Amino acid sequence: xxxxxxxxxxxxxxxxxxxxxxxxxxxxxxxxxxxxxxxxxxxxxxxxxxxxxxxxxxxxxxxxxxxxxxxxxxxxxxxxxxxxxxxxxxxxxxxxxxxxxxxxxxxxxxxxxxxxxxxxxxxxxxxxxxxxxxxxxxxxxxx
Amino acid sequence: xxxxxxxxxxxxxxxxxxxxxxxxxxxxxxxxxxxxxxxxxxxxxxxxxxxxxxxxxxxxxxxxxxxxxxxxxxxxxxxxxxxxxxxxxxxxxxxxxxxxxxxxxxxxxxxxxxxxxxxxxxxxxxxxxxxxxxxxxxxxxxxxxxxxxxxxxxxxxxxxxxxxxxxxxxxxxxxxxxxxxxxxxxxxxxxxxxxxxxxxxxxxxxxxxxxxxxxxxxxxxxxxxxxxxxxxxxxxxxxxxxxxxxxxxxxxxxxxxxxxxxxxxxxxxxxxxxxxxxxxxxxxxxxxxxxxxxxxxxxxxxxxxxxxxxxxxxxxxxxxxxxxxxxxxxxxxxxxxxxxxxxxxxxxxxxxxxxxxxxxxxxxxxxxxxxxxxxxxxxxxxxxxxxxxxxxxxxxxxxxxxxxxxxxxxxxxxxxxxxxxxxxxxxxxxxx
Numbered sequence: 001x002x003x004x005x006x007x008x009x010x011x012x013x014x015x016x017x018x019x020x021x022x023x024x025x026x027x028x029x030x031x032x033x034x035x036x037x038x039x040x041x042x043x044x045x046x047x048x049x050x051x052x053x054x055x056x057x058x059x060x061x062x063x064x065x066x067x068x069x070x071x072x073x074x075x076x077x078x079x080x081x082x083x084x085x086x087x088x089x090x091x092x093x094x095x096x097x098x099x100x101x102x103x104x105x106x107x108x109x110x111x112x113x114x115x116x117x118x119x120x121x122x123x124x125x126x127x128x129x130x131x132x133x134x135x136x137x138x139x140x141x142x143x
Numbered sequence: 144x145x146x147x148x149x150x151x152x153x154x155x156x157x158x159x160x161x162x163x164x165x166x167x168x169x170x171x172x173x174x175x176x177x178x179x180x181x182x183x184x185x186x187x188x189x190x191x192x193x194x195x196x197x198x199x200x201x202x203x204x205x206x207x208x209x210x211x212x213x214x215x216x217x218x219x220x221x222x223x224x225x226x227x228x229x230x231x232x233x234x235x236x237x238x239x240x241x242x243x244x245x246x247x248x249x250x251x252x253x254x255x256x257x258x259x260x261x262x263x264x265x266x267x268x269x270x271x272x273x274x275x276x277x278x279x280x281x282x283x284x285x286x287x288x289x290x291x292x293x294x295x296x297x298x299x300x301x302x303x304x305x306x307x308x309x310x311x312x313x314x315x316x317x318x319x320x321x322x323x324x325x326x327x328x329x330x331x332x333x334x335x336x337x338x339x340x341x342x343x344x345x346x347x348x349x350x351x352x353x354x355x356x357x358x359x360x361x362x363x364x365x366x367x368x369x370x371x372x373x374x375x376x377x378x379x380x381x382x383x384x385x386x387x388x389x390x391x392x393x394x395x396x397x398x399x400x401x402x403x404x405x406x407x408x409x410x411x412x413x414x415x416x417x418x419x420x421x422x423x424x425x426x427x428x429x430x431x432x433x434x435x436x437x438x439x440x441x442x443x444x445x446x447x448x449x450x451x452x453x454x455x456x457x458x459x460x461x462x463x464x465x466x467x468x469x470x471x472x473x474x475x476x477x478x479x480x481x482x483x484x485x486x487x488x489x490x491x492x493x494x495x496x497x498x499x500x501x502x503x504x505x506x507x508x509x510x511x512x513x514x515x516x517x518x519x520x521x522x523x524x525x526x527x528x529x530x531x532x533x534x535x536x537x538x539x540x541x542x543x544x545x546x547x548x549x550x551x552x553x554x555x556x557x558x559x560x561x562x563x564x565x566x567x568x569x570x571x572x573x574x575x
Binding site for chain 1: 524
């Protein structure tokens with residue numbers, strides 16, 4: 001139920017995002033979802049990929065600073081109120097969200113929300129109790 | 144008034160006779176009173192009475208900042224503490240500051256030197272001397288203050304900071320001579336502008352600027368925007384503080400007050416005295432100081448001596464404006480910063496990579512010190528707030544240690560240049 005997210009430290013200078021993505025492309029790693037958080041001086045690129053092991057290896061080889069974090073991916077209906085509804089069970093069980101990002105699945109019927117929370121197990125339990133599909137790792141990688 | 148003290152225009156012969164007499168007295172006294180100097184003089188083959196001419200000076204041993212540190216705090220003082228009436232200190236390389244002490248007589252001598260400097264800048268009893276150097280352990284504030292009082296001018300002890308208030312007082316009290324760092328002078332000019340203060344509202348006619356490296360171009364700028372005459376003043380606490388040398392109206396070098404200090408220029412590698420006109424490390428010997436007198440103190444500042452007569456009438460040799468350092472010390476807003484100090488702080492923060500660089504730049508006339516640190520796998524987090532916590536922690540630790548504000552920038556691994564051999568730890572981008 002936990003998905004591996006790869007985070008990459010990027011200095012705020014031109015070409016760095018391109019270089020990171022190129023490294024992954026050359027290793028045939030496909031990016032499933034991503035978000036970038038930025039400050040004035042640097043950014044953090046967060047990635048869900050089809051092959052986390054290869055992605056980690058390639059990034060380290062190319063001298064990027066990377067870390068791996070466990071996140072959860074939840075399927076929500078792709079319609080107004082979809083995200084609001086999925087947040088409710090987390091709020092009710094006092095699970096704090098550090099950050100989240102979303103993307104729409106190819107089928108177009110549902111969206112995937114990636115949550116970074118501190119209390120992973122409690123979050124999974126709460127979401128499942130609320131009737132949500134917390135996606136399995138392998139399902140996320142092959143979407 | 145052309146000059147404050149007649150000694151400033153003495154014939155060289157007479158001046159050198161005084162120098163020899165004072166050098167002999169100083170060397171003999173240090174031999175008697177300070178075990179450290181006795182040992183050093185004995186090693187160099189000197190005993191009291193051996194200094195026969197000024198040429199003997201170059202055979203005397205050097206004193207370094209390390210010697211002051213090794214004898215921290217009062218070990219090199221040549222008088223009992225009951226005769227010391229003032230302590231000043233400056234930052235050192237290992238957390239131990241360099242401590243200096245003055246007798247009542249030393250304070251008088253120092254005030255006289257600074258009074259000479261204020262007279263050079265056109266000062267007299269009629270002037271209001273606006274002292275915007277920091278007051279405290281730093282010698283700048285109190286040094287200029289006592290000089291102004293010695294001259295009989297009106298000392299205005301503003302200290303640094305609160306620039307709007309500085310401008311207001313300048314208008315209300317009619318400050319005529321401004322004393323601060325050159326970058327702060329430009330800052331004051333800008334704030335005047337922002338506040339809409341017209342040139343006619345202030346009576347400023349000159350400025351005595353120092354405590355940080357600057358250039359002739361910066362002087363031109365200061366003179367242009369403030370419509371004043373700007374004079375470079377040089378000094379270091381180990382030798383006395385501000386008032387070791389000052390630029391006269393010619394503005395072609397700074398007259399070293401040679402009745403109190405003997406300047407030399409040496410090759411920093413070999414320690415040999417260089418011929419006149421060559422650039423090298425500036426060395427001073429105190430010949431008119433009781434509390435702490437240093438023999439051949441190595442300043443690490445690079446300059447050269449100008450021995451030609453000066454049209455201003457002063458006979459004392461001039462030194463060229465400081466052009467650099469023999470070590471990696473940075474002077475930021477009057478505070479001495481060594482990369483090794485920053486390194487020591489960084490190494491105490493768990494997980495930090497030992498790769499860092501200091502970048503100094505002058506932005507809007509203020510010196511900004513940026514500490515660039517590489518993010519390591521241990522310190523990296525996917526959460527921005529943790530990275531910001533790391534930045535804050537580094538900033539707080541470095542600031543509280545150095546006493547100067549810094550900006551921290553996290554960098555990618557290997558983005559800080561690696562050099563063969565000695566790493567380049569400091570980059571000075573200030574155009575000075």
